[in-house]
Amino acid sequence: MSSTAQITPPHQPAKPFYFNSSAHLLRITALKATTLAEFLEALRACPEDSIFQHAFRTLQEHHFIREGFSNDFAHWALAGLNQAGLAEQLANVDVREYTSLAELRDRFIQIVEEHLKNNPGDASRVADETFYFCASDIVMMPTKFVAQSMQEFANGLREVSVHSIHHHFIEARLRIKLMSNDFSQWLLEDVGLTETARTLNRIDIYTGTLEDVRRQVVRTVERALA
Amino acid sequence: MKSQTATNRQFSSRPSAAPEEALPDLRSDGDKKPVQFAQPVPATPERRKAPRSWETPPAPVAAPPFDAYESIVGAAELDELRFLARELKGKTIKMVNSTAVGGGVAEMLNRLVPLLGELEVPTHWDVITGGNDFFEITKGFHNALHGAPYELTQAAREIFLSYNEQNRQRMQFNEDLIVIHDPQPAALIGARKDSHARWIWRCHIDLSNPNPQVWGFLRPYIEQFDAAIFSSQSFARQLPIPQYLFYPCIDPLSEKNKDLDENFVQKVCDEFGVDRSRPIVTQVSRFDRLKDPVGVVQAYKQAKKYVDCQLVLAGGGASDDPEGAIVLKEVKEVAGNDPDIIILDLPPWCALEINALQRASTIIVQKSLKEGFGLTVTEALWKGKPTIAGAVGGIPNQIIHKLTGMLVHSVEGCAYQIRYLLTHPEFAAQMGKNGREHVKENFLMTTNVRRWLLLLRILLTQGKA
Numbered sequence: 001m002s003s004t005a006q007i008t009p010p011h012q013p014a015k016p017f018y019f020n021s022s023a024h025l026l027r028i029t030a031l032k033a034t035t036l037a038e039f040l041e042a043l044r045a046c047p048e049d050s051i052f053q054h055a056f057r058t059l060q061e062h063h064f065i066r067e068g069f070s071n072d073f074a075h076w077a078l079a080g081l082n083q084a085g086l087a088e089q090l091a092n093v094d095v096r097e098y099t100s101l102a103e104l105r106d107r108f109i110q111i112v113e114e115h116l117k118n119n120p121g122d123a124s125r126v127a128d129e130t131f132y133f134c135a136s137d138i139v140m141m142p143t144k145f146v147a148q149s150m151q152e153f154a155n156g157l158r159e160v161s162v163h164s165i166h167h168h169f170i171e172a173r174l175r176i177k178l179m180s181n182d183f184s185q186w187l188l189e190d191v192g193l194t195e196t197a198r199t200l201n202r203i204d205i206y207t208g209t210l211e212d213v214r215r216q217v218v219r220t221v222e223r224a225l226a
Numbered sequence: 227m228k229s230q231t232a233t234n235r236q237f238s239s240r241p242s243a244a245p246e247e248a249l250p251d252l253r254s255d256g257d258k259k260p261v262q263f264a265q266p267v268p269a270t271p272e273r274r275k276a277p278r279s280w281e282t283p284p285a286p287v288a289a290p291p292f293d294a295y296e297s298i299v300g301a302a303e304l305d306e307l308r309f310l311a312r313e314l315k316g317k318t319i320k321m322v323n324s325t326a327v328g329g330g331v332a333e334m335l336n337r338l339v340p341l342l343g344e345l346e347v348p349t350h351w352d353v354i355t356g357g358n359d360f361f362e363i364t365k366g367f368h369n370a371l372h373g374a375p376y377e378l379t380q381a382a383r384e385i386f387l388s389y390n391e392q393n394r395q396r397m398q399f400n401e402d403l404i405v406i407h408d409p410q411p412a413a414l415i416g417a418r419k420d421s422h423a424r425w426i427w428r429c430h431i432d433l434s435n436p437n438p439q440v441w442g443f444l445r446p447y448i449e450q451f452d453a454a455i456f457s458s459q460s461f462a463r464q465l466p467i468p469q470y471l472f473y474p475c476i477d478p479l480s481e482k483n484k485d486l487d488e489n490f491v492q493k494v495c496d497e498f499g500v501d502r503s504r505p506i507v508t509q510v511s512r513f514d515r516l517k518d519p520v521g522v523v524q525a526y527k528q529a530k531k532y533v534d535c536q537l538v539l540a541g542g543g544a545s546d547d548p549e550g551a552i553v554l555k556e557v558k559e560v561a562g563n564d565p566d567i568i569i570l571d572l573p574p575w576c577a578l579e580i581n582a583l584q585r586a587s588t589i590i591v592q593k594s595l596k597e598g599f600g601l602t603v604t605e606a607l608w609k610g611k612p613t614i615a616g617a618v619g620g621i622p623n624q625i626i627h628k629l630t631g632m633l634v635h636s637v638e639g640c641a642y643q644i645r646y647l648l649t650h651p652e653f654a655a656q657m658g659k660n661g662r663e664h665v666k667e668n669f670l671m672t673t674n675v676r677r678w679l680l681l682l683r684i685l686l687t688q689g690k691a
Binding site: 021130 | 300301302303305306309310456459460462464468469470471622626627628629630660663664666667668676677680681683684
């Protein structure tokens with residue numbers, strides 16, 4: 001073997017990973033609800049940007065909370081309507097199981113409809129607080145972090161903002177239309193680390209903060225590097 | 227047991243001390259009205275040889291540079307702001323409001339404008355001018371938009387429009403984004419037809435229940451803007467223009483919020499007679515009935531039956547507001563002779579002292595009965611303090627019950643939460659930590675800069691309507 005021959009390091013990516021991020025501006029829509037019936041009507045009528053805001057984006061706004069927070073609809077069902085059962089069902093909706101906002105909206109609608117079918121008296125009970133449907137206007141942006149190697153990937157993961165982690169790890173499925181995330185897709189397709197990609201995709205985003213998620217992602221990548 | 231005859235410690239900014247204790251006016255322009263110093267009224271009067279640190283207005287503090295925020299929010303966050311700003315290079319903003327000093331809007335603009343400039347998005351700040359008649363009318367509008375009764379006369383309309391027209395003729399609107407703050411300059415929108423700019427109305431007022439006459443008068447002007455910005459979802463109105471949500475924010479590097487040396491915190495507590503070896507419950511707010519300081523004393527007294535603590539009520543407004551003086555008197559009456567209730571009527575330049583008192587506190591309370599956004603809550607959360615607050619106005623945007631703080635609806639609820647948090651310090655500490663993160667993500671000056679850059683970008687890429 002020639003001494004000048006290039007040695008490809010293990011897990012050399014076929015393509016670099018470009019860390020991006022996204023910024024959101026919150027828009028207040030004309031829709032609001034003070035009862036569950038009004039909420040259901042607004043849930044059907046609101047723009048998809050509202051579903052994104054209250055189910056996806058809220059995870060970023062409240063990324064520091066470990067417990068008791070999954071989406072704004074569930075939070076309102078508990079705090080505004082005092083409907084613990086409905087809140088649990090809404091909270092159990094995992095956005096990672098949806099690659100389109102239309103499907104996600106349908107699931108929320110289905111849960112509320114089912115609840116009202118079993119509890120028709122809840123339809124007109126006035127909530128302690130109004131639910132205001134908001135929506136997100138999104139601007140995507142690059143960051144200075146580009147990973148040409150797994151080591152650089154790990155470094156980038158440590159350095160980027162939590163907005164970037166949210167962008168690649170949580171929002172991504174709406175973009176790539178897969179039950180996955182940008183990190184796992186890159187590890188799978190460009191690095192060939194199938195098991196690492198799967199492990200990353202199983203990280204629970206609802207029982208930890210986004211910083212916890214970042215730490216778990218970094219640990220998983222470091223294990224693959226070892 | 228402490229003597230029940232001892233008076234509670236009350237400090238006032240009014241010159242109630244004996245003449246020989248009066249402090250000199252330390253300002254160079256001594257021909258102006260003398261500064262009213264905060265003067266302690268201790269149980270045992272003592273002669274002071276030198277003014278204490280909180281008795282003189284400090285020199286204005288220069289706004290910190292953009293890079294200084296890296297230690298707070300991290301390099302990646304600042305990089306994202308720089309990227310957004312780079313995309314807007316060459317674009318300009320004009321902010322227009324009604325006062326250059328005093329009030330939350332001016333305070334915010336004093337920080338925001340230099341930061342946007344440093345990011346190479348030149349931002350001009352113009353202040354409208356007007357006579358007393360104009361500002362009396364706009365004060366009436368302000369209260370009416372908060373829901374107070376108001377009889378809108380033809381004369382008031384004419385004066386309002388006349389001063390707006392004078393300002394329109396005086397000002398130029400060559401920037402790309404014109405931001406009109408609050409109702410006072412709202413009719414400047416008349417200049418829109420001669421301007422290439424996008425026009426924004428930034429409303430800092432709670433419009434959830436406006437006087438219909440005044441809102442009906444202003445509404446046609448507001449509808450001519452390209453978009454409106456409100457501080458809470460509940461403040462928005464049904465309008466044919468996009469409405470955005472910009473939470474008010476605090477500056478983590480301001481005197482009120484920056485990290486303090488522990489020795490300074492101790493010094494302030496020593497000066498005010500606050501015992502740091504025992505729990506401290508604090509409310510910082512003007513002596514205003516809507517802040518319910520009497521309710522706070524009542525809650526403290528109920529809690530005190532079960533847990534040892536001191537109560538600090540730190541605020542102002544009693545020296546320059548007749549109603550504030552009445553409220554302060556009521557608070558003192560309810561406080562009675564409890565030596566653990568410390569009432570401080572402080573002048574507005576005591577930001578560092580307020581900061582120190584907040585940092586020394588075990589729990590911070592903001593038991594408002596009505597509130598705009600409640601920036602004192604934001605300040606408390608930023609300092610990582612377990613916070614109990616009334617579920618009114620913009621407070622529920624900041625306090626997610628049991629996660630970032632405790633929301634209460636009554637004196638009894640407030641008393642219970644004081645007891646609970648003082649006896650569950652680990653839970654309280656976690657809540658305080660969550661609260662700080664909530665502010666870091668949503669209510670800091672850097673987040674505000676991000677929102678303005680995003681709005682400018684979104685509006686300018688939409689093209690002029």
